[in-house]
Amino acid sequence: MNTKNNLIKILVPIIAIVVSFLVGAILIACIGGNPIEAFSYLFRGAFGSASNISDTFVKATPLIFTGLAATFAYRCGVFNLGAEGQFVMGAVASIWISTTLTGIPAPLQLVISIVGGAIAGGLWGVIPGILKITRGLNEMIVSIMLNYVAILFMGYLYSGPLREGSVPQTGSVTARLARLFSPIRIPEGFIIALVLAAVIYYYLFYTSSGFKLRTVGLNRTAAEYNGFPVKKLILISFIVSGAIAGIGGSVELHGTQFRLMSGFGEGYGFDGVAIALIGQLNPVGTVLVAYLFAVLRKGATTMQVGTGLPTSVIDIIQALVIVFAVAGSAFVNLPKIRQVFTNLTGKSKKEGK
Amino acid sequence: MEAIMNVNFIQELLLSMVRMATPILIVAIAELYSERAGLVNIGLDGMMAFGALAGFLTCYITNNPYLGILAGAICGISVNMVYAFCTITLGAEQIVYGMAINIFAPALASFIYKIYFGINSTLISNTLMSAAPIPFLGKIPVLGNVLFNHTPIVYLAYLLVPFTYVFFNKTKAGLNFKAVGEFPKAAESLGINVIRTKYLASVICGGLAGIGGAYLTTSYIGTYSDGVVSGRGFIALSAVIFGRWMPGGVLLAALLFGFTDALQLRMQVLNSGTPYQLLAMIPYLCTLFVLAFFGIKKAGPKANGRPFFKEER
Numbered sequence: 001m002n003t004k005n006n007l008i009k010i011l012v013p014i015i016a017i018v019v020s021f022l023v024g025a026i027l028i029a030c031i032g033g034n035p036i037e038a039f040s041y042l043f044r045g046a047f048g049s050a051s052n053i054s055d056t057f058v059k060a061t062p063l064i065f066t067g068l069a070a071t072f073a074y075r076c077g078v079f080n081l082g083a084e085g086q087f088v089m090g091a092v093a094s095i096w097i098s099t100t101l102t103g104i105p106a107p108l109q110l111v112i113s114i115v116g117g118a119i120a121g122g123l124w125g126v127i128p129g130i131l132k133i134t135r136g137l138n139e140m141i142v143s144i145m146l147n148y149v150a151i152l153f154m155g156y157l158y159s160g161p162l163r164e165g166s167v168p169q170t171g172s173v174t175a176r177l178a179r180l181f182s183p184i185r186i187p188e189g190f191i192i193a194l195v196l197a198a199v200i201y202y203y204l205f206y207t208s209s210g211f212k213l214r215t216v217g218l219n220r221t222a223a224e225y226n227g228f229p230v231k232k233l234i235l236i237s238f239i240v241s242g243a244i245a246g247i248g249g250s251v252e253l254h255g256t257q258f259r260l261m262s263g264f265g266e267g268y269g270f271d272g273v274a275i276a277l278i279g280q281l282n283p284v285g286t287v288l289v290a291y292l293f294a295v296l297r298k299g300a301t302t303m304q305v306g307t308g309l310p311t312s313v314i315d316i317i318q319a320l321v322i323v324f325a326v327a328g329s330a331f332v333n334l335p336k337i338r339q340v341f342t343n344l345t346g347k348s349k350k351e352g353k
Numbered sequence: 354m355e356a357i358m359n360v361n362f363i364q365e366l367l368l369s370m371v372r373m374a375t376p377i378l379i380v381a382i383a384e385l386y387s388e389r390a391g392l393v394n395i396g397l398d399g400m401m402a403f404g405a406l407a408g409f410l411t412c413y414i415t416n417n418p419y420l421g422i423l424a425g426a427i428c429g430i431s432v433n434m435v436y437a438f439c440t441i442t443l444g445a446e447q448i449v450y451g452m453a454i455n456i457f458a459p460a461l462a463s464f465i466y467k468i469y470f471g472i473n474s475t476l477i478s479n480t481l482m483s484a485a486p487i488p489f490l491g492k493i494p495v496l497g498n499v500l501f502n503h504t505p506i507v508y509l510a511y512l513l514v515p516f517t518y519v520f521f522n523k524t525k526a527g528l529n530f531k532a533v534g535e536f537p538k539a540a541e542s543l544g545i546n547v548i549r550t551k552y553l554a555s556v557i558c559g560g561l562a563g564i565g566g567a568y569l570t571t572s573y574i575g576t577y578s579d580g581v582v583s584g585r586g587f588i589a590l591s592a593v594i595f596g597r598w599m600p601g602g603v604l605l606a607a608l609l610f611g612f613t614d615a616l617q618l619r620m621q622v623l624n625s626g627t628p629y630q631l632l633a634m635i636p637y638l639c640t641l642f643v644l645a646f647f648g649i650k651k652a653g654p655k656a657n658g659r660p661f662f663k664e665e666r
Contacts, residue, residue, distance in 0.1 A: 316461060
């Protein structure tokens with residue numbers, strides 16, 4: 001029973017990805033492009049040279065963080081659409097720490113800055129959590145509104161108090177994350193993201209607290225009857241989810257952008273939700289799908305230069321993946337379809353009940 | 354002099370309040386129909402974005418804003434049919450699928466815009482719908498200008514409120530509609546076609562949300578850019594909650610959000626010293642505060658958000 005379910009869980013996103021690419025190919029052909037040429041540019045852009053491979057890792061890093069943030073919250077049954085705001089607030093805290101806390105060794109500054117980013121993200125994430133458990137407010141609306149507030153606040157900072165120079169942007173941070181393993185140059189932020197994913201995986205599936213958290217997500221009533229501290233777990237999931245996104249913002253600041261400017265973190269929140277859903281709310285799946293999205297994004301620019309097709313073709317493919325993946329998961333869970341699957345494998349699963 | 358300035362200021366403020374509240378009102382009413390049939394649709398932002406593009410393109414090509422509104426409605430419906438099929442027939446989780454629409458529809462809109470106008474196009478503007486003042490009423494000083502000197506879409510939006518009220522509370526069809534959102538199994542046993550009602554709700558929701566989006570690009574801004582909707586769908590969603598799923602309440606909520614939006618724009622014009630970002634936060638913060646203090650936990654339809662399977666016992 002379990003292996004069959006797991007197989008379906010892996011198959012659905014893979015089929016969704018394949019179908020999306022096919023639809024994307026038809027779309028490219030419809031607007032007069034050559035799909036094979038376009039996709040070959042796409043993969044050349046993502047893997048063509050050592051620096052391209054490195055860039056793909058760079059692009060994957062923030063997506064992993066926001067994807068993990070969405071995964072963690074949704075495992076507890078709450079929808080955190082505010083990862084973008086938490087991401088931005090993490091970066092805001094980091095730039096504040098980096099510009100005020102000077103005169104200490106760079107590595108120490110880096111650590112303090114990233115911890116600060118986590119705290120800021122967690123604090124921004126706790127607001128929808130508190131409003132949900134005390135006032136019963138819809139966490140999605142609250143977190144979306146907070147996104148806009150955070151982005152405007154960042155805009156105020158880089159065009160006002162923290163502005164440096166004539167262009168509206170902040171000064172750059174001095175403490176930076178390095179890139180490892182010389183030819184491919186994997187960014188340290190990517191390693192941090194992988195470690196975080198592993199920790200979350202362990203927590204969710206191998207600790208009792210993680211089990212309780214998932215129970216709240218699967219069946220809140222059952223969790224309540226079992227005496228699990230449901231409200232506390234929900235609040236924790238918001239804080240941790242926000243902190244993950246906050247670390248993401250901090251890492252993006254210290255590893256890639258080095259400064260705050262217009263468009264920082266734009267769209268990463270919703271991307272994270274999409275990635276988490278396609279990755280079947282599994283940290284490993286999240287990492288893989290985030291990497292796929294990064295491949296698509298890095299390749300999209302090369303494709304636009306090489307073939308003249310707009311990068312938004314790739315956005316459509318990404319969006320189709322989520323549309324198909326979610327529909328596919330629902331489809332295999334339909335009572336009738338379930339029956340078909342059960343009948344197909346009926347003889348071999350007698351012990352499964 | 355001071356007094357005239359003030360009257361002018363207030364008149365301008367109220368005028369833009371009515372204009373700003375219109376898209377939120379239309380889309381909130383759209384969501385109201387959807388939720389009354391038990392479908393939480395958080396894809397409003399996406400449908401608005403697609404409606405905005407469809408309206409803009411049609412208006413740009415035909416020079417007729419009314420066709421733009423119509424195109425917006427049609428495109429809103431077609432996008433929402435994807436949502437309807439997946440959530441009603443396949444029973445996909447409504448929140449998740451609404452999110453998928455929010456990601457998919459703007460991407461599609463941006464793609465079509467870029468294909469049509471080229472990758473590096475400048476901002477293109479089109480003809481805006483002109484105001485149609487209502488005879489006699491439009492001549493009343495101050496009030497006439499504020500209430501009766503708008504585009505037809507604005508009147509349509511405000512007429513939707515009493516219409517929706519009468520529909521839900523005084524007609525049999527409306528009560529049946531509500532029953533689907535409250536207790537679909539009971540509704541089914543009384544011979545109401547639950548699935549059909551839900552699809553009908555999705556058509557209404559998609560059409561109105563598309564009109565709300567098309568209003569932005571044909572009667573309000575006149576240009577299309579990615580992110581033109583800027584969270585209005587979510588504000589409309591909170592207007593439904595704040596309005597406690599009643600048309601009158603939704604109208605009040607939409608006017609309140611329209612007022613904060615108008616106020617921050619007026620303030621941006623008046624004191625250029627204050628950073629505009631801080632003023633632009635007002636509508637979002639106001640939404641949060643209003644929800645935090647006046648939002649209530651359980652006023653919505655009882656079966657909201659749950660899938661309905663006929664065979665299930």
